[in-house]
C-alpha cells in the first residue's frame with residue numbers, strides 16, 4: 001500500500017516531473033554489479049539556472065565503500081560549488097510494493113544542505129510519486145546549527161572557513 005501523500009506523476013508540476021526524469025536518467029548510469037539494484041537521484045540547485053545534478057549508486061567489491069545515488073548527486077553538486085537545493089528526486093524499483101526512499105545515511109547527509117526541501121520518490125515507471133520533504137524523512141534530526149550556515153557559505157580554503 002502506498003502512503004497517503006502519493007500522487008500520480010501527471011499531477012506534479014513541470015519542475016517536479018523534470019527532476020524525476022533526471023533521476024531516472026541518472027539511474028541508467030548505476031554501477032551495481034553486486035546488488036543489481038539501480039537507483040537514480042537528482043537535486044535541483046538554487047541557482048539562477050536552477051541546475052539539476054543527477055547521480056546514481058556506485059558499488060565496490062568492498063561493499064561498505066559503495067555510495068548511494070543521493071550522496072553521489074550531493075557530492076557532485078557540492079564539489080561544483082552548489083550548496084543550496086530546492087528539490088530532490090529518487091527513482092528505484094519498488095521493494096515488496098513499497099517505493100524505495102533514501103537510506104538513513106543519505107537522509108542525514110541531504111539534510112545538511114537541504115532542510116524542508118521537497119522530495120519526490122518514484123519507481124522507474126514514473127507512475128505514482130511519493131511527495132514529502134527532507135525534514136519529514138528525518139524527524140527530530142541531528143541537524144547542523146544555524147551558525148554552520150556561515151561555514152557552508154564559505155567557498156574559500158579550509159583555513160578561511162575555520163572561524
Ligand SMILES: [Zn+2]
Pocket residue numbers: 068069070071102103104105106107
Ligand atoms: Zn543512501
